[in-house]
Amino acid sequence: MATGTIRYWAAAKAAAGAAEEPYQAVTLAEALDAVRAAHPGELSRVLQRCSFLVDEQPVGTRPHDSVQLTEGGTVEVLPPFAGG
Template identity: 45%
Template structure:
């Protein structure tokens, strides 16, 4: 398990009060759990977000995270 850079966008950024953080995690599920514990208001937002690991969307909580990887948290958005 190593440090993972997490970038938060839009409503996720607002709920966490930051646009970027680092968590110790080995899987996507561990990242999401760590974020929910660290930022109380972020938990409900995460259920609606897309999660990207190195730019590739994933819904599998068991996906391993390579060392030095970046995870992006993107809430749904509307607009044109």
Template identity: 45%
Template sequence: MKMLSQLSDAPDMESSALIERISDGNDCVVISYWAAAKSAAGVAGERVLADQPITLAALTSLLWRDRADLAQILPICSVIIDGLPVASSDPATVLVASGAHVEFLPPFAGG
């Protein structure tokens, strides 16, 4: 899996072998970050190349690679995939297909 593009004008982050910035592409998962997750990521969202289904656990591991702030917040986030909450499902058993939209929502104060 590869990171494709960040969906903001934030400064580029250091690349690794898994990260490739391109302007557009097929076979990707669109990631959206909200509130503290957005702040930790430094971007509102990004695209991850996924030419085959990937588990939510593998996807989140890829997202927080070399990003300590994101590694702290993603495990406590609620996750929505294509408008449906993942709830208490084990991330290792949740498959994310190409073309999916995955949203990470951290806990909000006040309920």
């Protein structure tokens, strides 16, 4: 099991009530399941629209249970941003 940091941005940060928190998980899916359990409600809804970076690499369309997390790694939670 790896430990690291989940960083929230924009609407995800507001919904989590924090800029970051630690994770303990093997995969991105496990980390997100733990986040949903710890923050039921708005953050769970926001996560459905987010994209993710794991150790600065875009997850894209890969299944979250196939994305391995690393010890000391970082997961960035990026909601859609308005442009203009």
